[in-house]
Amino acid sequence: MSQQMRTTGPIAVFGATGRQGGAVVDALLDRQAPVRALVRDPQSDRAQALAARGVDLAAVRTDDPASMAAALTEVEAFSFMTPEANSLDEVETEIRIGTALVDAAVAARVPHVVFNSVFGADQESGVPHHDSKHTIEERLRACGLRATMVRSAPFMEEMAPKLEHGEIVLRVPMPEDVALKMVSVRDVGRVAAALLLGTAEAPGGAVELVGDELTGPQIAAAFGAHAGLPARYEALPLSVLPSELDREMFRQFATMGEVPSDLAVARAIEPATLDLAGWIRATGWTVPANGTGS
Numbered sequence: 001m002s003q004q005m006r007t008t009g010p011i012a013v014f015g016a017t018g019r020q021g022g023a024v025v026d027a028l029l030d031r032q033a034p035v036r037a038l039v040r041d042p043q044s045d046r047a048q049a050l051a052a053r054g055v056d057l058a059a060v061r062t063d064d065p066a067s068m069a070a071a072l073t074e075v076e077a078f079s080f081m082t083p084e085a086n087s088l089d090e091v092e093t094e095i096r097i098g099t100a101l102v103d104a105a106v107a108a109r110v111p112h113v114v115f116n117s118v119f120g121a122d123q124e125s126g127v128p129h130h131d132s133k134h135t136i137e138e139r140l141r142a143c144g145l146r147a148t149m150v151r152s153a154p155f156m157e158e159m160a161p162k163l164e165h166g167e168i169v170l171r172v173p174m175p176e177d178v179a180l181k182m183v184s185v186r187d188v189g190r191v192a193a194a195l196l197l198g199t200a201e202a203p204g205g206a207v208e209l210v211g212d213e214l215t216g217p218q219i220a221a222a223f224g225a226h227a228g229l230p231a232r233y234e235a236l237p238l239s240v241l242p243s244e245l246d247r248e249m250f251r252q253f254a255t256m257g258e259v260p261s262d263l264a265v266a267r268a269i270e271p272a273t274l275d276l277a278g279w280i281r282a283t284g285w286t287v288p289a290n291g292t293g294s
């Protein structure tokens with residue numbers, strides 16, 4: 001559904017060629033807001049696809065303040081995420097990129113900055129690629145700009161059930177009695193867009209974004225119900241994960257059931273926030289012919 005455009009300058013989006021930033025752009029364009037995508041390579045296929053939809057492209061290097069200053073000139077608001085980190089070196093890079101983005105926003109006096117962070121990043125958790133976001137949040141909070149954190153639970157898009165002998169099988173390294181919080185990337189974009197456009201506010205300057213909260217067997221059952229097939233869940237050991245960072249993250253997920261989440265928070269901003277069953281329907285998820293679903 002479109003809403004009246006309320007901005008005067010463009011909304012700058014860093015990460016627009018990726019999943020979260022792409023969803024932010026989708027939601028902003030749905031609302032007829034002008035968008036400026038900050039990209040490393042304006043000639044890339046993904047950047048050109050954005051340009052074809054009317055998105056203004058600005059070439060940036062986060063280690064080049066002049067490029068950032070030009071890209072953030074007279075923007076109404078700025079949305080950013082930080083790239084995935086799979087090693088401690090990449091965590092350092094993530095913090096460096098996030099810090100540079102905050103500093104550039106300060107230099108350009110951006111009226112409102114929305115950071116796509118991660119669930120629980122209001123505190124340190126011991127998960128390196130979540131604590132990096134906590135560090136960036138702290139810098140953003142202290143910088144003096146109006147800032148809002150969108151702290152997303154794990155994405156529903158990460159679920160990859162398989163079809164095995166006529167049965168849907170979901171395997172995740174999580175105990176079967178722990179509820180996993182989750183949200184769709186689409187709704188991360190919609191919530192961020194509402195905050196960027198000022199059609200919604202986040203009390204306290206942060207939103208803990210959860211669209212659903214289900215145990216492994218319940219997740220498997222949701223896919224099975226959609227497929228009309230029996231379904232089962234298999235809890236894997238953490239040792240299947242090659243990255244220590246991910247092992248630490250899943251250790252934390254196993255305790256996340258104790259952390260309260262409020263499913264009404266996302267729906268107060270985006271009433272159509274999807275639960276898992278809704279996401280399965282909305283994405284047209286189909287039973288995988290062989291292997292994982294799509």
Ligand SMILES: NC(=O)c1ccc[n+]([C@@H]2O[C@H](COP(=O)([O-])OP(=O)(O)OC[C@H]3O[C@@H](n4cnc5c(N)ncnc54)[C@H](OP(=O)(O)O)[C@@H]3O)[C@@H](O)[C@H]2O)c1
Nearest residue numbers: 015016017018019020021040082083084118152153154155
């Ligand atoms: N997966 C989950 O369940 C989940 C949940 C919550 C939070 N997160 C967090 O979400 C973040 C990833 O978001 P995403 O999935 O939207 O990312 P993504 O799809 O991999 O997109 C990465 C974006 O960052 C841009 N970018 C700029 N500089 C980069 C660099 N040096 N290295 C890599 N990319 C760079 C890329 O643009 P160009 O290449 O065009 O320049 C691209 O638009 C991670 O920080 C992750 O921790 C993930």
